[in-house]
Amino acid sequence: MSNSQVSYPRDADTPVSHLPFSPCVVVGNLVFVSGQASVDKTGKIISGDIESEFRRSIENVEAVLKTAGTDLAHVVQTRNYVREESDLAKYNELYAEYFKDPKPARTTIVKCLGDNLRYEVECIAVLPE
Structure with a gap:
């Protein structure tokens, strides 16, 4: 896309995906x-409990945002x-640790991931002025 309003930032710290x-x-x-x-730096899925997967996913979001x-x-x-569904209480606890007031708008979908992942997140952010 050649629109000057659209960019696709990426650097060495951006998490890798083998998907398009x-x-x-x-x-x-x-x-x-x-x-x-x-996922790790190579894009390999690192399965674990909800806490380890949540933290690694958010660290990846932080790298992309940076x-x-x-x-x-x-x-x-x-x-x-x-x-x-049994992970929702821990998920809410972890979410509150990373997202402070005023918290972003949020949607949570349960029972939607395959056996190799317990958590995934996407987001929309604004650039600071």
């Missing part, structure tokens, strides 16, 4: 972050995918 998508797209002052899961020039404090919406 951009980690994020910046349109004007909005940053759209693709689903980030518990590449785009923003951070978690500028996230305005999240979409969260949680495999097990």
